[in-house]
Amino acid sequence: MQSRIRRRYAAERRFRLAGLAAVWLSAGFLAFLLSSMLWQGASGFVETRVALPIDFAAAALPIEPARLTSRGADLALASAGLEGAVDSAATRAFGKDGEGLLSDGAWVTVRDALKADPGLLSRKTVIAVPVASPVDMAAKGDGPPEAEAVVARLKARGVLTRGLSMTFLTTADSTDATRVGIWGAFKGSLLTMIVTLLLAFPIGVLSALYLEEYAPKNRWTDLIEVSINNLAAVPSIIFGLLGLAVFLGTFHMPRSGAIVGGLTLALMTMPVIVIAGRNAIKAVPPSIPSAAS
Known part of the structure; x- marks a missing residue:
């Protein structure tokens, strides 16, 4: 029995050392990659x-x-x-x-x-x-x-x-x-993120709050939940094609990367925000809402 315990402890130590070695090796490769990028990009x-x-x-x-x-x-x-x-x-x-x-x-x-x-x-x-x-x-x-x-x-x-x-x-x-x-690309990306945040965050959080706390449990809400879960799994290229077809092809919106890109990203991220928001609300202990009410 004692020999088995010693072997198990030895195996655990080897496993721990192997894990630490893997972490340090990964950190070393990451440091090498970053230093190489900085060295070559400094020029x-x-x-x-x-x-x-x-x-x-x-x-x-x-x-x-x-x-x-x-x-x-x-x-x-x-x-x-x-x-x-x-x-x-x-x-x-x-x-x-x-x-x-x-x-x-x-x-x-x-x-x-x-x-x-x-x-x-x-x-x-x-x-x-x-x-x-x-x-x-x-x-x-x-x-x-x-x-x-x-x-x-x-x-x-x-x-x-x-x-x-x-x-x-x-x-x-x-x-x-x-x-x-990179100023043009950086400015366009920043404006796109602002449009996405202003649209997706409030709508996603409010939708999660409604579905979790106020929506009745029936077929319609079940259908909405299934649709949200399915939309969260749709590849981003599909949302890009949707934005091209709807915002540019149908509504003829101006070819602005910040507006059209922000709307498309808002559609893509909103299901994820709704799912994450509902999970966060579920994680709140029942005693806290009860005490607040």
Whole structure:
């Protein structure tokens, strides 16, 4: 008997150690995954820039400095040919390939500098602008050989710098890889969640309260309960097709991700909220409602 007890205790210790080892191994893999994501994603917050000398006086942009402080400054600078002036300055500074050296959004950086200091229109200055995506990747050690050669030449001239950039967090979709950000997707997701919460939570909680406390027990309530349970098990793709067919196809609602997406997610999550709410109400001891009444 004693030997059997010792063997059982030994088996329990081995099982406990195996469980702890599995937990620590899983935690190690998770830590490795997160650290790898952070290490590789950190480069997205580092931007490579090149010092671009540009003579606004020689460019003679047809725009008054006073307009740079008005609401239409962006459109006025675009109409005045600022992008072409930036490309010309890049060609003069870095040769015939200078235009391809800069990011498509380089002129936006110059535009913002002019808006911040309209006095630049009358003099020559040097502005650090973002480089094209291949050059940026080469500066980070992962670019094509020809781009690495360009980076080496720019470093030798001392015009290449790297610094922290919040562009990834403050911009939306873009055809320029150096201007891509998550702000548009984040804002749309946040608005969709707000619409979903405002619709699904109060309706789901009130429905659960009614079905559990006030609804009569008959065939109709049984049918409603079965329908709710079935809806909770429907795949999300079906709700997506339902939203496409009903909200867009039938009601012709505007193609807004926040509104239509929020309505669709509300339909999908409402059965789950009703079921969870009813289970929570059932878990309340009868003595508490009795004492409250």
